[in-house]
Structures are given as C-alpha cells and as structure tokens.
Amino acid sequence: xxxxxxxxxxxxxxxxxxxxxxxxISGFLETEGNSVDTFxxxxxxxxxxxxxxxxSRAENVLLGFPLYVDAMPGSVKEFIEGLAPxxxxxxxxxxxxxxxxxxxxxxxxxxxxxxxxKLTHRLGFTYGGAICKGGCEGLSVQPPFxxxxxFKMFNEIGRAFGKTGELDSDLLAKLAHPxxxxxxxxxxxxxxxxGFLWDQWMKKNGVEHLSFARPYGEDL
Amino acid sequence: MKVLILNxxxxxxxxxxxxxxxxxxxxxxxxxxxxxxxxxxxxSPCRGCFxxxxxxxxxxxxxxxxxxxxREFITSDLILAAAPLVLGYPAASVKNALDRAIPLVxxxxxxxxxxxxxxxxxxxxxxxAFMLEKESDTDADDMAIVNEIFTRAAxxxxxxxxxxxxxxxxxxxxxxxxxxH
Numbered sequence: 001x002x003x004x005x006x007x008x009x010x011x012x013x014x015x016x017x018x019x020x021x022x023x024x025i026s027g028f029l030e031t032e033g034n035s036v037d038t039f040x041x042x043x044x045x046x047x048x049x050x051x052x053x054x055x056s057r058a059e060n061v062l063l064g065f066p067l068y069v070d071a072m073p074g075s076v077k078e079f080i081e082g083l084a085p086x087x088x089x090x091x092x093x094x095x096x097x098x099x100x101x102x103x104x105x106x107x108x109x110x111x112x113x114x115x116x117x118k119l120t121h122r123l124g125f126t127y128g129g130a131i132c133k134g135g136c137e138g139l140s141v142q143p144p145f146x147x148x149x150x151f152k153m154f155n156e157i158g159r160a161f162g163k164t165g166e167l168d169s170d171l172l173a174k175l176a177h178p179x180x181x182x183x184x185x186x187x188x189x190x191x192x193x194x195g196f197l198w199d200q201w202m203k204k205n206g207v208e209h210l211s212f213a214r215p216y217g218e219d220l
Numbered sequence: 221m222k223v224l225i226l227n228x229x230x231x232x233x234x235x236x237x238x239x240x241x242x243x244x245x246x247x248x249x250x251x252x253x254x255x256x257x258x259x260x261x262x263x264s265p266c267r268g269c270f271x272x273x274x275x276x277x278x279x280x281x282x283x284x285x286x287x288x289x290x291r292e293f294i295t296s297d298l299i300l301a302a303a304p305l306v307l308g309y310p311a312a313s314v315k316n317a318l319d320r321a322i323p324l325v326x327x328x329x330x331x332x333x334x335x336x337x338x339x340x341x342x343x344x345x346x347x348x349a350f351m352l353e354k355e356s357d358t359d360a361d362d363m364a365i366v367n368e369i370f371t372r373a374a375x376x377x378x379x380x381x382x383x384x385x386x387x388x389x390x391x392x393x394x395x396x397x398x399x400x401h
Contacts, residue, residue, distance in 0.1 A: 009268065010265060010266060010267045010268045011267065011268050011269070015268075042265075042267070045265075066268065068266065068268070068315075068319050069315070069318045069319055069321075069322070069373050069376060069377065070369055070370075070372040070373040070376055071309065071315065071369050071373065072309075072315070073265065073266065073268070073315075073319060074265045074266065074312055074313075074315035074316030074317075074318075074319045075265040075312075075316070077306075077309060077311075077312040077315045077316075078265070078312040078316075080307055080309075080312075081306050081307060081311075081312055083307070084306075084307060103329070103335075103336045103337075104329075104336050105335065105336060107335065108335070108372070111365070111368045111369045111372050112369060114365050114368070115308060115309060115365050115369065118308055118361060118362065118365060119307055119308055122307060122308060122357065123307070180334070180335075181336065182334075183331050183334050186329070186330075186331040186334075186335070186336045187331055189329070189336070190328070190329040190330055190331065190336060193328075193329050194327075194328040194329060197327075198273065198274065198327045198328060201270075201273075201274040202273075202274050202277070204274075205274055205275045207274070207275065207276070207277055210277045210278075211277055211326070212277070212326065212341060213277045213278040213341075214278060214341060214342055215278040215279045215323075216278070216290060216291050216294045216295065216324075216342075217294070217295070217342075219343075220294055220295065220342045220343060220344065
C-alpha cells in the first residue's frame with residue numbers, strides 16, 4: 001500500500017505534526033511492501049504543483065496540520081484551493097486527515113474535522129476519517145512518559161492502517177482522549193503550560209517583563 | 221464605531237458590487253470604516269514560530285503588511301471579512317489575515333466556559349462578522365460548518381461572532397446588523 005503524507009504544518013520539517021506522523025509512518029511501514037511519500041505544504045507555495053500532481057496519482061492521502069484559529073492554517077487553505085481542478089476526477093482516492101492542537105482538549109478540532117469531511121465529499125474523493133489529537137504543543141516540555149504514550153498510539157494506528165487500509169475507530173477514540181477537560185483541571189494544566197512553557201521561553205529570550213506588552217497602544 | 225473591512229474578493233463582480241454597496245451604505249449612515257484589500261497586500265502566512273508571543277511579545281517578527289492588519293484589527297469595533305467561499309471556507313487570504321492576528325492575544329491559557337482558551341492581551345477586542353459569497357454548490361451544511369468554525373474562532377480571538385450574511389440575501393441585512401451593533 002502507498003501513502004502520500006502531506007505535512008501541512010507551517011513549521012515544515014521541525015513540526016509537531018511531523019513528529020507525530022513519524023510514529024504513524026514507522027508503524028505503517030512494518031507491513032511489507034508499504035511505502036510513503038512525504039510533501040510539505042509550506043515549501044510548495046504558492047503553486048503546489050508537485051503535491052497536486054502527487055495527489056492525482058495517489059491511492060491514500062493523509063493531510064496533517066495544526067489547528068490555527070480554529071481551522072486549517074492559511075497556507076493549508078491555499079493548498080486546498082489548489083485541489084479544485086481535481087474535483088470529481090478521483091473517486092477512488094482515499095483522503096484522511098490529522099488535526100492536532102495545542103490546547104489540553106481535543107474538542108477544539110471537531111469543527112474543522114467536519115469541514116474536512118465535507119471538503120472530501122465536495123471534491124468527490126473517498127473520506128477515510130480524521131485523527132484528532134489535543135495537547136500537542138510543547139511536546140518537548142511535557143513529561144516524557146506522556147509523550148511516549150502518544151507516540152506509541154500513533155505507531156499503533158499507523159501499523160493497523162498499514163495492514164487494513166482503515167483508520168481504526170477504537171484507536172481514533174483512544175487518541176482523542178481527553179475530548180474535554182474539567183474546569184478545575186484546565187486551571188491546573190494552564191498553570192503548568194503558562195509557567196513551564198511560555199514563561200520559560202520568554203525568560204530565555206529575556207523578555208518576561210514584556211509578556212503583556214501592548215505594542216498597538218497601551219490604552220487599548 | 222469603526223468598521224474594518226477585510227476585502228478578500230478574488231474579483232467576482234457580484235461580490236465586488238456588494239462591497240461597493242456596503243461602503244456607500246456605511247458612508248450614508250456616517251459609519252467610519254477602513255478597507256484593506258487583502259489581495260493587494262503583502263503578508264506571509266503565519267509560520268507558527270511563536271516569536272510574537274515569546275521574543276517580541278505582541279508583534280510579529282515578519283516586517284510586512286501583517287502589522288497593518290493587526291493595528292487595524294485591534295483599533296476597530298467590528299471586523300467584517302468580505303470574501304467568496306472557496307471549497308466551503310472563505311478565501312485563503314482571509315484565513316492568512318486571521319492567522320496573523322494572533323499577536324493580539326496572549327499565549328497563556330485560561331479556562332473560559334469549561335474550555336482552555338488564550339488569555340487577552342488587550343482590554344477590548346472587536347466583534348467579527350462575515351459577508352460571504354456562495355459557491356454554486358453551497359448548501360445548509362456548508363453554512364452551518366462555517367458558522368460553527370467562526371463562532372469558535374471568535375472565542376479564541378477573544379471576540380464574538382456578530383453575524384454571517386451571504387451576498388445573495390442583499391446588502392440591507394448587513395447594514396441593519398451593523399446598525400444594531
């Protein structure tokens with residue numbers, strides 16, 4: 001089986017989307033004969049010719065991206081618009097998605113997931129589902145055992161996909177956990193993320209005193 | 221009351237006429253507005269580097285027209301994005317503009333109505349509104365999806381969704397909504 005992975009992260013190679021998919025792909029490749037082609041949306045702007053030509057020849061496409069302002073990054077929307085000429089021409093193409101977000105809960109992704117499904121039908125491709133995962137910002141500062149667990153699940157779902165050609169619904173549900181986080185737990189997580197990720201990062205740059213700067217007007 | 225029109229038109233005469241009618245209507249009602257023609261501006265898509273949060277807090281490190289978008293956004297009372305739907309979602313120029321508005325919020329997370337969202341950087345944020353041109357195959361499902369996504373996006377930009385109108389309903393509804401606002 002062949003998989004075309006389109007990495008839609010504006011960070012390109014150094015993206016969380018790529019880190020997660022590395023594990024999916026290594027699981028996928030465990031089945032003999034499977035192969036993967038990877039493309040980067042941000043590198044192919046503004047024409048996306050090579051990705052679009054790859055999509056037109058592909059069997060299985062997985063478009064992965066981080067959630068930006070509750071939807072796909074603008075550069076991914078540019079790419080999606082480039083798919084218009086393929087509308088109605090590839091009924092056998094299976095299109096899948098990975099949407100990951102930096103909030104503690106997965107629920108934020110469900111709205112753009114609905115868009116992705118509708119888009120796939122509109123283009124006349126076959127919808128193969130979406131991997132939705134929250135809690136993906138600051139993978140480098142999260143406790144290693146938690147990150148390992150996520151990577152392991154990506155490996156598992158990739159391995160299962162490599163064998164069956166389907167995204168396993170039980171594994172999708174497992175990966176999406178937690179869909180919501182209780183208010184008191186959000187407060188705890190926020191405190192950690194704010195302190196360990198953002199404060200430390202600002203401190204490293206010597207700008208923690210500017211954290212709440214209002215460059216467009218102090219009185220706004 | 222100041223309206224910022226984010227003009228994401230890709231040249232369709234129907235949408236351009238609606239935008240012209242909107243502007244004359246606003247002028248008639250003495251509503252102050254600024255129009256940014258997105259397709260004539262130069263701004264990179266957001267690259268997710270987070271430097272606007274951790275290196276130059278509140279400002280993007282790209283020196284391009286994204287700075288104008290941010291300044292106009294935060295000094296307006298209502299943002300009105302006028303754009304065609306392209307494959308079920310407003311034109312990419314609008315999404316790239318909204319992505320470039322993230323310096324206006326703070327990276328910190330806080331709990332808002334049972335969900336994690338970004339904290340405010342400024343005291344007051346404009347409301348968001350849309351005037352969209354349908355595609356030939358736009359259906360109720362598409363409109364529901366767009367409505368949901370922007371209701372959510374408004375929460376995360378610490379704004380609120382004022383309205384979404386479609387150009388085939390005429391301009392009067394848009395002007396009435398702005399009036400109420």
